[in-house]
Amino acid sequence: MEIHTALSKQPAVLLACSTLSTDTNMTGTWRFVRPFHDEKTAPCGAACPAGEDIARIQMLTGRGAFRDAVETILLENPFPATCGRVCFQFCEGACNRASFDDPVGIRYVERFLGDMALAEGWARVPLKEPETPRKAAVIGAGPAGLSAAYFLGLLGWSCEVFEAAREPGGLMRWGIPAYRLSKDVLQREVARILRLGIVIKYGRTVRPQDLARIREEYDAVFVGCGLSRSIRLQIPGEDLALEGLDFLGRIRRGEVDAVSGTAAVIGGGNTAMDVARSLVRLGAEPIIVYRRRREDMPAFEHEIIMALEEGVRLMELVSPLKANRDGEDIILTLQEMRPAGVGPDGRARVAPDGERRQSLRVRSLFTALGSSAAPEWAPPAEQSQQLLRLGHITIRNGPAPLVFGGDLTNETQSVTDAVASGKMAALALDTCLEEGWERIIQSLGRARVGPGPALSMESYLGGARADRNRTVVSFEQLNMDYFQPLQRILPTIQSPEERRAGFSEIEGVYKKEEARAEATRCFNCGICNECDNCRIFCPEVAVEAGSGRRILLDYCKGCGICVVECPRNALSLEEEAS
Amino acid sequence: MRPLQVPEEEYLRRGHVGCAGCGAVIAMRFALKALGPDTVVVIPACCWGVIAGAYPQSSLDVPILHAAFATAGATASGVRAALDMRGEPDTTVMAWAGDGGTFDIGLQSLSGAVERDEDILYVCYDNEAYMNTGVQRSSSTPYGTRTTTTPREGWKRTRKKNIMETLAAHRIAYAATASIAYPEDMIRKFRKARDLKGHARFLHVFASCPTGWGVPSELTVKLARLAVRTNVFPLYEVENGVSYTLNTEGDLPVRAYLSPQGRFRHLSPEDIQDIQRMVDEDWRLLRAKAQGPPQRARLMA
Ligand SMILES: Cc1ncc(C[n+]2csc(CCOP(=O)(O)OP(=O)(O)O)c2C)c(N)n1
Numbered sequence: 001m002e003i004h005t006a007l008s009k010q011p012a013v014l015l016a017c018s019t020l021s022t023d024t025n026m027t028g029t030w031r032f033v034r035p036f037h038d039e040k041t042a043p044c045g046a047a048c049p050a051g052e053d054i055a056r057i058q059m060l061t062g063r064g065a066f067r068d069a070v071e072t073i074l075l076e077n078p079f080p081a082t083c084g085r086v087c088f089q090f091c092e093g094a095c096n097r098a099s100f101d102d103p104v105g106i107r108y109v110e111r112f113l114g115d116m117a118l119a120e121g122w123a124r125v126p127l128k129e130p131e132t133p134r135k136a137a138v139i140g141a142g143p144a145g146l147s148a149a150y151f152l153g154l155l156g157w158s159c160e161v162f163e164a165a166r167e168p169g170g171l172m173r174w175g176i177p178a179y180r181l182s183k184d185v186l187q188r189e190v191a192r193i194l195r196l197g198i199v200i201k202y203g204r205t206v207r208p209q210d211l212a213r214i215r216e217e218y219d220a221v222f223v224g225c226g227l228s229r230s231i232r233l234q235i236p237g238e239d240l241a242l243e244g245l246d247f248l249g250r251i252r253r254g255e256v257d258a259v260s261g262t263a264a265v266i267g268g269g270n271t272a273m274d275v276a277r278s279l280v281r282l283g284a285e286p287i288i289v290y291r292r293r294r295e296d297m298p299a300f301e302h303e304i305i306m307a308l309e310e311g312v313r314l315m316e317l318v319s320p321l322k323a324n325r326d327g328e329d330i331i332l333t334l335q336e337m338r339p340a341g342v343g344p345d346g347r348a349r350v351a352p353d354g355e356r357r358q359s360l361r362v363r364s365l366f367t368a369l370g371s372s373a374a375p376e377w378a379p380p381a382e383q384s385q386q387l388l389r390l391g392h393i394t395i396r397n398g399p400a401p402l403v404f405g406g407d408l409t410n411e412t413q414s415v416t417d418a419v420a421s422g423k424m425a426a427l428a429l430d431t432c433l434e435e436g437w438e439r440i441i442q443s444l445g446r447a448r449v450g451p452g453p454a455l456s457m458e459s460y461l462g463g464a465r466a467d468r469n470r471t472v473v474s475f476e477q478l479n480m481d482y483f484q485p486l487q488r489i490l491p492t493i494q495s496p497e498e499r500r501a502g503f504s505e506i507e508g509v510y511k512k513e514e515a516r517a518e519a520t521r522c523f524n525c526g527i528c529n530e531c532d533n534c535r536i537f538c539p540e541v542a543v544e545a546g547s548g549r550r551i552l553l554d555y556c557k558g559c560g561i562c563v564v565e566c567p568r569n570a571l572s573l574e575e576e577a578s
Numbered sequence: 579m580r581p582l583q584v585p586e587e588e589y590l591r592r593g594h595v596g597c598a599g600c601g602a603v604i605a606m607r608f609a610l611k612a613l614g615p616d617t618v619v620v621i622p623a624c625c626w627g628v629i630a631g632a633y634p635q636s637s638l639d640v641p642i643l644h645a646a647f648a649t650a651g652a653t654a655s656g657v658r659a660a661l662d663m664r665g666e667p668d669t670t671v672m673a674w675a676g677d678g679g680t681f682d683i684g685l686q687s688l689s690g691a692v693e694r695d696e697d698i699l700y701v702c703y704d705n706e707a708y709m710n711t712g713v714q715r716s717s718s719t720p721y722g723t724r725t726t727t728t729p730r731e732g733w734k735r736t737r738k739k740n741i742m743e744t745l746a747a748h749r750i751a752y753a754a755t756a757s758i759a760y761p762e763d764m765i766r767k768f769r770k771a772r773d774l775k776g777h778a779r780f781l782h783v784f785a786s787c788p789t790g791w792g793v794p795s796e797l798t799v800k801l802a803r804l805a806v807r808t809n810v811f812p813l814y815e816v817e818n819g820v821s822y823t824l825n826t827e828g829d830l831p832v833r834a835y836l837s838p839q840g841r842f843r844h845l846s847p848e849d850i851q852d853i854q855r856m857v858d859e860d861w862r863l864l865r866a867k868a869q870g871p872p873q874r875a876r877l878m879a
């Protein structure tokens with residue numbers, strides 16, 4: 001009774017009531033493994049000869065941050081609109097998404113961004129200024145020479161480019177058919193390069209003997225004059241054939257209106273495809289004559305498929321023996337071949353199939369067997385302390401270092417490899433003049449993308465990418481719980497009938513929404529896209545958002561949930577030093 | 579991938595003493611993000627009784643009332659009455675109990691509160707044993723589990739009690755399962771429950787326990803997801819005890835869920851087949867009650 005009265009008089013029940021928070025408990029001391037944000041290398045970027053930060057480009061594009069995406073590309077490649085059309089997309093071959101559904105349409109996205117950059121007039125300005133002004137001479141305004149000039153320009157150099165022709169672009173202008181790359185796009189990309197203050201001197205053929213004088217006038221010289229010597233068949237009657245690249249150049253100069261009748265194109269590379277596909281458009285009926293089988297062709301499968309769709313015919317396992325004129329026609333005598341195992345280089349070998357012959361009557365004959373360097377421009381072959389062979393370039397030391405690059409030194413002849421060569425040259429020359437000859441290898445090592453050989457300008461300049469872990473993220477290291485299958489978006493593409501009708505560009509370009517949607521298919525392998533899974537699932541509230549994500553080690557107990565729930569392997573765990 | 583949308587507000591404090599990788603902590607974190615600050619939490623004896631902080635500390639930014647083991651339902655009812663008397667009817671009263679405190683010792687108290695249709699939200703965070711006292715089996719412990727009271731060859735050979743059906747049998751206004759691996763779904767259900775004012779509501783939250791289950795702490799969320807993807811812990815809602823909605827449908831065999839866990843390591847392939855059959859049977863029964871097709875479990879992002 002008494003208690004009852006007391007309680008009713010004093011309704012407040014006496015309970016222990018906490019007044020402090022647990023914030024003062026430093027639970028980080030429990031930890032024996034430590035998670036950390038550890039951005040790694042995406043396979044696409046490592047496979048891109050130009051070392052583009054593809055995972056990041058996709059991330060930015062997916063967010064609609066198109067300008068940032070363009071600037072990210074332009075740091076590593078001056079030709080996104082061009083490469084977005086003609087690149088052989090090694091990136092897509094390496095894309096982790098291929099193990100899930102289909103690779104990301106990286107080239108299509110690049111084309112979209114490249115075109116947008118041209119439409120908007122977006123460009124990069126020089127990123128640094130050397131203490132002493134530097135001036136380079138560049139021989140050849142092809143993709144390698146223009147890239148070398150561009151990257152040197154970004155590094156604050158001034159450059160003069162000597163070009164024998166009256167227009168820039170080299171093989172991009174004369175060797176790639178207009179249905180793959182229009183003249184307009186190329187011209188505008190070159191114009192953007194020139195905005196860095198680069199000057200092209202047209203109609204200026206440089207001979208090897210001019211080099212000594214040029215080296216006196218400039219701080220460095222880049223030779224990117226390409227392969228001017230086409231490989232010959234060496235059969236009787238070869239003079240009846242037109243050389244494929246010459247022919248493509250004549251078409252692009254507007255010197256060829258039409259070709260009629262059957263045309264044989266000898267070769268199995270991408271140039272053979274370009275020639276055959278151009279012939280279709282000019283009204284001829286081309287047959288590709290190749291000594292091995294289709295699967296052995298060095299041409300990219302995509303190019304072969306497109307050619308066949310357009311009506312190009314293919315003769316496999318035949319090797320030309322001679323060509324004879326017969327009135328208006330040419331009779332090509334062919335030796336039948338048979339597969340004969342695999343050569344030491346891993347390529348299929350063929351051997352003559354006894355005496356079996358065929359003859360082929362055609363109206364015109366083309367060869368597309370590749371080219372080699374003119375002997376006077378062959379890169380130096382000697383071994384010397386003052387000479388470095390670095391994959392995409394060969395560089396010789398001297399008061400004005402001399403670089404041979406582009407197709408002269410590249411193993412793969414592509415526009416993107418030419419960009420790689422120009423970039424390597426620029427970084428090597430800049431290092432050589434700023435830090436000294438003996439620092440080149442180390443400096444290029446710092447700029448490496450993943451395990452190499454691609455190089456990054458951003459890393460060279462010490463940007464955030466330089467700190468990225470060079471380990472390439474594999475599909476197994478991603479967390480697929482957060483992704484669902486999504487169809488790859490394709491741009492419009494002309495039907496084979498439309499394609500046969502002329503030289504207009506075959507592929508359409510993504511609309512904005514399509515580019516964003518395709519870019520969001522990207523897993524963003526290895527890079528933080530601020531999805532915040534680490535922050536959301538942390539039981540300790542120990543992940544902080546800011547610019548990037550930060551782990552509060554005072555509280556993190558090292559459970560590792562953030563590492564596992566990161567969809568893209570942008571975190572790692574390491575043992576805590578005891 | 580669409581990033582998960584989870585409210586920024588934080589009511590869980592750093593420095594709590596939950597084990598590394600504790601699923602029950604993640605559960606509370608999401609629960610309060612959904613409910614907001616106008617919430618009183620009632621916690622009976624359980625791990626969370628400890629995680630909530632030893633006097634004079636608290637790990638939550640909302641009031642907590644610690645209660646005796648068996649009394650979550652009753653205590654929450656009392657807090658409700660007190661708040662109503664003080665003219666604070668809008669405050670959410672959340673009972674937050676473990677599986678031992680819900681399936682076993684607290685069942686009568688819960689049953690009473692639900693039968694009275696008290697205006698409370700009762701949450702069972704389920705780690706499938708008495709974890710705070712050292713992994714003793716509860717009636718929530720699933721078939722096949724080794725615990726300290728079902729050790730070695732004496733592993734548990736009875737099935738997990740179906741608590742959701744128990745609640746459905748009370749014709750409770752709203753009951754739902756939720757998982758820490760599916761925060762958006764979980765937060766939606768907590769908000770739905772909060773907004774169903776005036777009635778008793780029940781949420782059954784799957785909360786993996788790396789310490790008690792013998793799994794590496796980094797797999798906490800992954801395992802919770804696997805439980806859903808194998809139909810071991812389907813996500814669904816029941817309104818008024820009769821209207822069922824399935825939120826997910828698994829796409830993996832139970833092996834994927836069982837094999838990473840120490841507590842199931844002893845199971846033979848035949849045992850795992852038995853468990854698969856039980857899971858399939860439960861799933862069929864549940865499917866039969868639900869209207870409309872479920873969504874697929876993995877498609878959350
Ligand atoms: C009446 C009573 N019996 C036993 C205990 C000891 N005890 C405290 S917590 C706990 C286990 C609780 O298990 P569960 O409810 O599943 O929560 P968990 O610890 O697993 O989170 C026990 C047995 C107690 N506090 N009160």
Ligand code: SF4
Binds near residue numbers: 042094525
């Ligand atoms: S998913 Fe994206 S980041 Fe990953 S490899 Fe493909 S393009 Fe690169």
Ligand SMILES: [Mg+2]
Binds near residue numbers: 676677705709
């Ligand atoms: Mg428990």
